[in-house]
Amino acid sequence: MTGSESERYDGISMKAAVISSVGELAVVDAPEPVPGPDQVLVDIDAIGVGYVDVMARRGQYPYFPGAGSVPGLEVVGRVSAAGTNVPVGLIGQRALALPSFGGFAEKAVADASRVFPAPPSADAADVVALGVNALVAELALHRVWASAGDDVLIRGAGGGIGVLATQIAHARGAEVTVITSSAARCEHLRALGAAHVVDRTASPLPDRTYDVIVDTVAGPDLGQHLELLRPNGRYILCGGAGGAPGPESLAPLLREFHKSPTLFAFSLNSVGPDELRSSWERIVTLLAEHRLSAVIDQRFPLINAAAALQRVEDGKPFGKVVLHPN
Ligand SMILES: NC(=O)c1ccc[n+]([C@@H]2O[C@H](COP(=O)([O-])OP(=O)(O)OC[C@H]3O[C@@H](n4cnc5c(N)ncnc54)[C@H](OP(=O)(O)O)[C@@H]3O)[C@@H](O)[C@H]2O)c1
Structure with a gap:
C-alpha cells in the first residue's frame, strides 16, 4: 500500500x-x-x-x-x-x-x-474477455485501414488479441490468414473467420504476401515476417509475446523501400479517451451484429x-x- x-x-x-x-x-x-x-x-x-x-x-x-x-x-x-x-x-x-x-x-x-x-445483455466475463484485447485488435486494424479485399495476416492468432483480430479483420471484409501453434488452434480460428491457417509448429511461413500484417509476437524472426508485406503494405506491431526483435529485424524495411512498406507500432497506452470510446462503440456494434464473440x-x-x-x-x-x- x-x-x-x-x-x-x-x-x-x-x-x-x-x-x-x-x-x-x-x-x-x-x-x-x-x-x-x-x-x-x-x-x-x-x-x-x-x-x-x-x-x-x-x-x-x-x-x-x-x-x-x-x-x-x-x-x-x-x-x-x-x-x-x-x-x-x-x-x-x-x-x-x-x-x-x-x-x-x-x-x-x-x-x-x-x-x-x-452491453446490457452480455455476460460480464464475455465483456471483459473483449476488453483491452478487442480495443488493441480493433484499433490496430482501424489504424492500418484494413478493409474489404485486403489480404491480412495475423501473428499470434491464438492469443487473446489474435482471436479478436482474426474476427474483426474478417468482419471488415478482409481475407484472413492466421499463424498459430497447433492443428486444433487452426480449426478454432477457421471457425472464427480465418480463410487460411498456418500451424507454425509444422509448416514454414506462408509463400504469399499481404496488404496488412498484425503482429503480437515480435521476437527474433520479426524481419522474416516484414518480408511478407506486398507493395504499399502496412505492418502493425502491437505486442512482444515472442520476445524482443533482433537488431537486424528492421533491415527489410530499408532493403525493400522501393515497395513503400509502412511499419506502425501501437500501444493502447498512447490512445486518448475519445479514440478509445469510438473503438468500443464499433466493438459493441460488431457484438450486437453477431460478427464478434468473446x-x-x-x-x-x-x-x-x-x-x-x-x-x-x-x-x-x-x-x-x-x-x-x-
Ligand atoms: N499494444 C497494446 O496496447 C497491448 C495491450 C495488451 C497486450 N499487449 C501485448 O501483446 C502481446 C500479446 O498479448 P496477448 O494477450 O494476445 O497474449 P497471449 O494471449 O499470451 O498470446 C500470445 C500469442 O503469441 C503467440 N506466441 C507466443 N510466443 C510465441 C513465439 N515464441 N513465437 C511465435 N508465436 C508466439 C501464441 O499464439 P499461437 O499459439 O497462436 O501461435 C500466443 O498465444 C503481449 O506481448 C502483450 O504484452 C499489447
Whole structure:
C-alpha cells in the first residue's frame, strides 16, 4: 500500500490480490479504494488477466507501481460511487473499466474517461474477455485501414488479441490468414473467420504476401515476417509475446523501400479517451451484429489469482483468462 492510498483509507476492507514482492502474488484484506474527483468506484464481477499482469509480477513492467500494489487493468462491474467531477448518471451503470492497475480485487477505481458502457445483455466475463484485447485488435486494424479485399495476416492468432483480430479483420471484409501453434488452434480460428491457417509448429511461413500484417509476437524472426508485406503494405506491431526483435529485424524495411512498406507500432497506452470510446462503440456494434464473440480460455476465482497468472505465463490459453471476485 502506498502512502497516498493509506491516507485515503476509510476503514472499509475488501479482498485483493497483491504483488507482495517480485514473483509473489497473495490474496489479502486490503482497504477499499476511494475514487478521486475524476474517478469512479466499480463493484467488480469479472477481471481480465493479461500478459502485462505477468510482467508486473515479474517486476518487468515499467508502469506498475511495484511491490504492495494490485495488478489488473480491466474489469467489468457496476459503478457504485463517483468523484465530484463525474456525472452522477454513471452511478449504477454496468461498465467495462480500465483502471491504472488495481483490478485484481472486489472493487477498483478508474478514471471516468476510461469507463465504457457494457452491453446490457452480455455476460460480464464475455465483456471483459473483449476488453483491452478487442480495443488493441480493433484499433490496430482501424489504424492500418484494413478493409474489404485486403489480404491480412495475423501473428499470434491464438492469443487473446489474435482471436479478436482474426474476427474483426474478417468482419471488415478482409481475407484472413492466421499463424498459430497447433492443428486444433487452426480449426478454432477457421471457425472464427480465418480463410487460411498456418500451424507454425509444422509448416514454414506462408509463400504469399499481404496488404496488412498484425503482429503480437515480435521476437527474433520479426524481419522474416516484414518480408511478407506486398507493395504499399502496412505492418502493425502491437505486442512482444515472442520476445524482443533482433537488431537486424528492421533491415527489410530499408532493403525493400522501393515497395513503400509502412511499419506502425501501437500501444493502447498512447490512445486518448475519445479514440478509445469510438473503438468500443464499433466493438459493441460488431457484438450486437453477431460478427464478434468473446473467447474465454478459463475462469478462476480471485482466490486462485496466482494460478490464473500462471496459465497466462505458460502461454497456453486460447482466448482470455478471466477472474471472478466471488
Ligand atoms: N499494444 C497494446 O496496447 C497491448 C495491450 C495488451 C497486450 N499487449 C501485448 O501483446 C502481446 C500479446 O498479448 P496477448 O494477450 O494476445 O497474449 P497471449 O494471449 O499470451 O498470446 C500470445 C500469442 O503469441 C503467440 N506466441 C507466443 N510466443 C510465441 C513465439 N515464441 N513465437 C511465435 N508465436 C508466439 C501464441 O499464439 P499461437 O499459439 O497462436 O501461435 C500466443 O498465444 C503481449 O506481448 C502483450 O504484452 C499489447
